[in-house]
Amino acid sequence: MSSNGRSGSADPIDRLRKDDATPEAPTAPALKAVGGVAGWLDDRTGAAKPVGYLMKKVFPEHWSFMLGEVAMYSMIICLLSGTFLTFWFVPSAGQVVYDGSYLPLRGITMSEAFRSTVDISFDIRGGLLIRQIHHWAALMFIVALSVHMLRVFFTGAFRKPREINWVIGCILSMLALVEGFAGYSLPDDLLSGTGLRAAEGFMRSVPVLGSYLSFALFDGPFPGEAIIPRLFSIHVLLLPAILVGLFTAHIGLVFVHKHTQFPGPGRTNDNVVGFPVMPVYAAKAGGFFFIVFGVISLISGLVTINPIWAYGPYDPSPVTAGSQPDWYMGFADGALRLLPGWLEFTAFGFTFSFNVMIGAILLIPVMYGLMAVYPFLERWVTGDTREHHLLDRPRNNPTRTGLGMAALTAYGVLMFAAGNDLMAIKLHLSINDITHILRAAFFIAPPLVFWVTKRICLSLQRKDRDLVLHGRETGRIIRTADGKFFEQHEPLDEFTRWNLVQHDPHEVLTLERATDEHGVVSPTARKDKARSALSRFYFSDSINPVTPAELAAAHHDGHGHESIGAIEASDDETRPALESARREPPKRP
Amino acid sequence: MSEHDTPHGEVVGTGDGYGSTAVRLDQGHVEGTGGLPARFEDPGLPPHVARMADLDEKGAKRAEKQVAALFGLSSLGTILFIVAYFAIDPEKSGFIPGIGNASIYNVVLGITMALALLGCGVGAVHWAKTLMPDSESVEYRHTQRASDEDRQRVVTNLMDGGEKAQLGRRPLIKFSLAGALALPPLAILLPLVGGLGPLPKDQLSTTMWKKGDRLVRDPERTPIRADQVTIGSVFHVLPESIKDSEHVLEDKAKAAVLLMRLNPEDIKPQKERDWGHEGIVAYSKICTHVGCPVGLYEQQTHHLLCPCHQSTFDVTQDCKVIFGPAKRPLPQLKITVDSEGYLVADAPFREAVGPSFWERGSA
Secondary structure, three states: OOHHHHOOOOOHHHHHHHHHOOOOOOOOHHHHHOOHHHHHHHHHHOOHHHHHHHHOOEEOOOHHHHHHHHHHHHHHHHHHHHHHHHOOOOOOOOEEEOOOOOHHHOOOEEEHHHHHHHHHHHOOOOHHHHHHHHHHHHHHHHHHHHHHHHHHHHOOOOOOOOHHHHHHHHHHHHHHHHHHHHHHHOOOEHHHHHHHHHHHHHHHOOOOOHHHHHHHHHOOOOOOOOHHHHHHHHHHHHHHHHHHHHHHHHHHHHHHHOOOEOOEOOEOOOEEEEEEHHHHHHHHHHHHHHHHHHHHHHHHHHOOOOOHHHHOEOOOOOOOOOOOOOHHHHHHHHHHHHOOHHHEEEEOOEEEEHHHHHHHHHHHHHHHHHHHHHHHHHHHHHOOOOOOOEOOOHHHOHHHHHHHHHHHHHHHHHHHHOOHHHHHHHHOOOHHHHHHHHHHHHHHHHHHHHHHHHHHHHHHHHHHHHHHHHOEEEEEEEEOOOOOEEEEEEOOOHHHHHHHHOOOOOOOOOOOOOEOOOOOEOOOHHHHHHHHHHHHHHHOOOOOOOOHHHHHHHHOOOOHHHHHHHHHHHHOOOOHHHHHHHOOOOOOO | OHHHHOHHHHHHHHHHHHHHHHOOOOOOOOOOOOOOOOOOOOOOOOOOOOOHHHHOHHHHHHHHHHHHHHHHHHHHHHHHHHHHHHHOOOOOEEEEOOOEEEEHHHHHHHHHHHHHHHHHHHHHHHHHHHOOOOOOEEEEOOOOOOOHHHHHHHHHHHHHHHHHOOOOOOHHHHHHHHHHHHOHHHHHHHHHHHHHOOOOOOOOOOOOOOOOOEEEEOOOOOEOEHHHOOOOOEEEEEEHHHHHOOOHHHHHHHHOEEEEEOOHHHOOOHHHHHHOEOOEEEEEOEOOOOOOEOOEEEOOOOEEEOOOOOOEEEHHHOOEEEEOOOOOOOOEEOEEEOOOOEEEEOOOOOOOOOOOOOOHHHO
């Protein structure tokens, strides 16, 4: 187009340009404020719309929602402090003679990895603090994400639509263990080297491929010079990339689903009640990052962790008593201590080392596999296809809570087993006895804990019902005109009551006829049978929330006992102790 | 919402209004008829309780000062950190009550850094809790599922795309594409896997030990005369040829041996006595469980204990496993004395030392 188009109006393209014109100057002061850089950015990205939306996004509040935050912040602290460490750490198994400032190690042959770690601890100003921050933050990361997982499990937050996020979380958690192990193996000190020595033994236990795996990873016989640089690359590049990627997906899905919330008055399955990001959560969550970082740096300043200079460099010959991995590997180490030797046997000229393989190779994937599958199992049992955004109070799903506690107990037994030698020394017990008891406990304790937990949950539910039906004990003793005494009960206000009656009752799935009208067995008969059996296992003795009719009956004078008896027939008990409570609350004078 | 100030009202009301008709044993229903709903109704958000700072400007002013003080503390922490970084001698250690001897430098850096971070964090949270709005907002959810039209569009677009690309009509392309996508990763994986490490061959089954190799102390590497090994003593031992090794750690990891002298009458198996020398016996130090050095010898009971997983071996019974997760006994090294009275190996290990592996029995 030639320049004469500008003055004329015939050309549609030029007209468009004319209309397009200069953007109008912002009029309101608020708009003026987003001029400058923000305006420049929005002109090029259109970010104002999503950012404006995110700023007003509402998050519900509960202390347990901060566990995931602690994990997230600890991970960020690990990334920051870890980057710092890479500037000085030398990932090499090449042997050198130490001549640094830490006198007790002078003249000792060690790997460059070990020397550089000692240098970070003694010769880089503030290096020790950062090293300890890195290690403590890693421990905090795994503690926080584990407790976060427990919170999600026990409150049923893994239910639809969050199953994918639960699976992502399981993978994150498993990789965090590997990342931690790779990290504490890097300094190549005596303790971590012994850990790698054991890891090499673990690999050998894999049938057929064991020795090939070991030689592939260690580039020849143990220890070799390859493992340190390879673990380094896994620890600082491969796993962090996967962790950060999965974490981004994890938090992204939290945004998409909107956070779950605990039930309460006004909090429904269709809304989120809480505070907006701007300004409340920006301040609270932002401030919380600094609090987590502050607490970790305080611990790192005051409490020594992994003093590798005291262990010395790795040497395959010596070892220290009480060798133990970091806490999160404790359960696997404990499993190895409990597995009996007879699980190793020779057949067809080949060696099957199940005494090692079960604990070292199979345990972790199987454990995380079961965890990842659980939401799908529960959904199959309940047949529930609804979305769930309201959390369960753990007592309101006694079977799930019991199963979770049973699993936690099995984990705890294994973890204790990893300290069988220390317990024997500190408690003056026989290590053999401790080990035998823990072996038995691994099988006996979880069912026992399941049963106890379930009973506690059912009792708590009964207590909730009791509170709703008969109110709170006021401690006021009333004497009636004819000389009777009883304690006055005060009905709950509707907000308190709602917390105790809001949940949905559970129903056992009943088995439909296994055969059709022609007597042909349904193709899904066996599956249905299993499903209905599981449903009975979950819900046959469930206690349901009080209904208005039951409350009315509880307050009804005269036939009160009889009516309540009918309602609570499912509880299978009589409750003489509650007799006084069933009276009409007398009016105070 | 309106009933929150008369919480008793509803309870008394239901009791009075429906009591006699609501639930009876003979009627046998728990959910309501006769005017009662099946479930309780959500009473809605509870009334907002105002904070001190909302009601009283003085309270707000106080909160402001507290927040500012915390932020100020944070800056102070940073300044102290910088001062400490330069002023304190990193090598100085001192006694700190409740902790013991510690590096003063590290402790002060940690505390000042914590001050800087906590002041900032606690200040921000306190600000949010006292001065920022505390009445809750409500946001509505929608189901995750997209609308049927959107789902249909995806399917249509996908089918349409496939059709326009003539995927269905040209099977040759379809199948060759599958190969072209599936196979190239092999070109990346092969060099990775192939280059990782050598094949084990017999390296897991052999050690440095050979006939005539002297037993030397670890780490001094001095030879041991039989008469230096008193009853009850234990020596950590390596082969003398370790000095010529080009891969010291790797050879050590397989060849490490424990040497003990027992009263010959305490030794039960004849083979163990024959492979030793006057009650002096040598066993591989590498645990047959997962390979930790079996470093703990109990002189009185003649038990060897692995510190990693507590496998216990009885030296009087050819190092049989008497407790713990290991299965196989520690392999014995056959020893004798040379012409000068020094202990030497009489033969290499007869079996693979260390943890089990698949083809162990066949090697």
